[in-house]
């Protein structure tokens with residue numbers, strides 16, 4: 170187990186910088202999730218930590234050691250790839266045991282490790298199969314098993330669940346989280362799925378264009394996003410944003426205003442008792458989800474999403490009023506997109 | 513009172529009977545396209561092959577009609593001292609040529625796969641011999657093998673004070689000398705195929721192995737080679753067939769006395785050629801082809817069986 174630290178980490182391909190000097194301290198045993206849109210440099214950062222990608226500037230520390238020039242194998246790190254990277258010519262048992270290829274353990278100890286990992290991941294009945302005869306989720310578990318037997322300083326996961334269907338993904342999320350609770354090993358996990366980030370992370374690191382925009386616990390990020398991007402990226406459906414201005418101490422919607430007013434769809438409830446903030450418009454679409462309904466309506470030429478209680482589905486074309494309680498409004502500066510607090 | 517039902521039986525409405533159903537139309541197209549190659553192979557390949565089996569049981573000199581003589585050609589062949597020699601030569605080409613050319617081409621492909629600078633140029637360079645006419649190449653190599661002032665190799669050797677080698681005029685060295693040319697001629701193709709195979713292995717396999725702590729050698733042995741096996745099997749079979757049928761290089765490099773000196777380089781195909789077109793013993797030549805066919809079949813099947821996928 171170990172801490173990981175990034176100090177002014179830079180990566181450039183030729184003249185293009187893709188990581189612009191990021192700083193991050195990951196505590197021992199912490200589960201850190203990198204999120205961000207496609208191409209923001211999540212994989213690149215992870216691959217630099219693993220040693221698969223050369224560092225162009227700055228330092229990476231694992232424990233107290235600068236590992237910039239260390240080969241991947243000397244870093245004692247295990248990685249799970251998006252496409253699993255399990256070997257088609259080996260059985261599940263051989264694949265898992267492959268993680269111990271260079272380990273000095275005896276044969277019996279290695280076998281015991283493999284058996285233990287297989288039991289933990291529910292792979293025991295599949296040990297003698299080839300990967301071709303496994304489902305996507307089972308393959309993913311084999312890849313995790315190969316990483317687990319190593320007892321590494323840290324696990325790195327690069328979008329390990331993105332090839333799985335929604336149900337399996339939810340299940341594997343729990344399994345990885347449970348694995349972390351049991352082993353207590355530092356994990357760096359990359360995803361572009363904000364639900365994965367919210368549900369698994371001890372700490373979320375939001376990235377964009379090679380910069381870290383914000384890092385904090387899921388609640389911190391959700392409750393106090395530092396800027397418009399984070400506010401819209403975390404939370405589903407995305408936060409509504411309306412141009413606004415402050416007139417006589419009150420926030421009012423105003424096209425081209427100096428502020429942006431943000432309201433999360435879950436705070437904006439159709440037909441609630443009078444709240445602190447009210448907004449109305451013509452319904453353009455409804456999405457009944459079962460326990461609640463998402464209502465899309467137009468206000469000042471912008472679509473706003475609000476929620477309605479399950480059984481109350483407004484007709485399309487009708488006018489609805491939605492309101493949000495005090496404290497639910499996020500304010501941002503329209504020019505810099507920085508957060509200005511809530512009210 | 514008998515019950516009579518009028519019109520079509522209930523539940524089975526009359527469907528207009530279509531002759532050109534979708535399936536038939538597709539079949540027509542499929543066979544329309546297949547007809548040409550099927551006809552071509554039937555007339556140009558399979559019929560003569562079958563005919564050769566029959567001819568091998570006859571005595572035929574192209575002039576008179578073939579006369580049936582049973583297995584005489586075969587008994588004669590197996591008693592022929594020349595056949596023993598030719599048989600050994602053919603297998604010498606196979607047993608040395610295939611492994612050497614495969615190992616060489618793998619090493620070159622493996623290295624080329626890592627080279628970024630001048631990659632395309634180098635690849636083209638290696639492929640060039642493959643598209644060059646065999647006779648032209650053979651003549652260039654003949655020239656290489658000449659004695660000192662003319663022959664490049666002997667010239668080079670004498671520079672180090674090594675005595676002259678007779679190469680193509682030596683009964684010991686002629687066969688290996690021709691084999692070098694043959695290996696060189698086939699190398700380009702094998703390199704290209706190996707490189708395609710190497711390219712098809714996803715890089716994450718290598719990355720995962722590096723993270724798991726494997727060195728280059730272990731990665732080669734545990735990952736690259738096993739994953740390259742289908743390519744290797746193809747090339748083993750393909751190259752073996754090539755060496756068993758070797759002819760061009762031998763014929764062109766020993767024109768004065770094809771297969772010489774003293775038959776020391778003569779492969780089976782050359783013997784067949786001479787029996788048929790120098791001695792005009794068509795029946796006897798056909799028997800030799802049948803033997804060659806059998807050898808090719810047995811060797812290929814044996815290789816496929818040994819290299820089969822074990823699960």
Ligand SMILES: Nc1ncnc2c1ncn2[C@@H]1O[C@H](COP(=O)(O)OP(=O)(O)OP(=O)(O)O)[C@@H](O)[C@H]1O
Pocket residue numbers: 182187205206207208209210211212213214361
């Ligand atoms: N070999 C390369 N040469 C040049 N640019 C590259 C190279 N590899 C990656 N990049 C660039 O680096 C940036 C970051 O890539 P990276 O793979 O880290 O994105 P990511 O955040 O993992 O995205 P995704 O969610 O799609 O996987 C991208 O803009 C990409 O175009």
Ligand SMILES: [Mg+2]
Pocket residue numbers: 211212213328
């Ligand atoms: Mg990525």
